[in-house]
Amino acid sequence: MSQLLKIGITCYPTLGGSGVVATELGKLLAEKGHEVHFISHSVPFRLGAFKKNIFYHEVEVNDYYVFRYPPYDLSLANKMAQVAKREKLDILHVHYAVPHAVCAFLAKQMVGTDLKVVTTLHGTDITVLAQDESLKDLIRLAINESDAVTSVSEDLMRETREVLDITRDIDLTYNFIDQRIYYPRSVESLRSDFAFPHEKILMHISNFRPVKRVQDVVDIFAKVSEQVPSRLLFVGEGPELPKIQWKIKELGLEDKVQFLGKQDQIAQVISTADVLLLPSEKESFGLVALEAMACGVPTIGSLAGGIPELVTHGETGFLAPIGDTQAMADYAVHLLTDESLAKKVSEACLIRAKNEFSSARITEEYEQIYYRVLGLD
């Protein structure tokens, strides 16, 4: 048996794909016998029930009156160092360069070089923050000083090198799904709550940030619903939501569109859909498309970021240039009106999710990285 490790994990613990990936990874590592210590400002939302080998350390922020902004990052760095020393951590695995890799860098200065830092890049830290001159040099330092850096897609890796002028090795570790949670299931009764049997369901799940181009989702649906009896379900909440609600009203689509808000049981919700729409402007990976894929639901989306590394055009979904809502609508009509094509694509989705993005495979890839930086490989 490989050596069991003590691993600290820091992520954004609230909603978001990076928090999901970090938390699910921690749970899987704990199942394999490693000791996992989450260090964050609140309990990661996907942590679930109390489990063996999982610990949580809360970062308390000093709100002293001279501070204009409470120094969360400094408190986090200090907490990382304290936990690392007390628990004798081998690894600090941080998700997001800003501020987490920077805090880990500081923690390592306090603890010593035996503590190894692994940084996983998820997207926004590079595609948005690294473009900001006020943060760029700091992000470059945190990445260069990490003992290993992983990226969730080749596209993000390329962009990291380009934007930050970084030449160091970066490991590719795709997002993954736990197949005990994401699998195709019969949801006929749930489905009948949202659509008549002859209608198709299109779905969009996101945090409704401008980068998700949710208005394109509405445009695609407006075109599809002219040709195919269908419904559109929105899952999630975020800044663009009011604009979208207004647009739906303006187009007279209210009867065909429902907003489900934030949902916990994403696997069940996705299983009600015939197709997922993901027309993002930027998407380093697109975890939601993988979750759909594992449930046998294909994605129609944009050729943005890492999406083409996940969705194989013509096999497990269909992709078009960013903003080309006509092409995306045409693909949707094609898929939704050809039953044998839909069945073939759905089956291809299940195979691809299982073969390429299983939790067992990706967890092992992360473990290999930990062993490598510790000199245990």
Ligand code: GMT
């Ligand atoms: O998509 C978001 O806005 C959330 C963001 C996050 O911080 O969790 O997601 C990013 O990380 C996910 C997990 O690696 C990826 O699947 C998403 O593609 C990525 N989002 C963007 O690149 C916009």
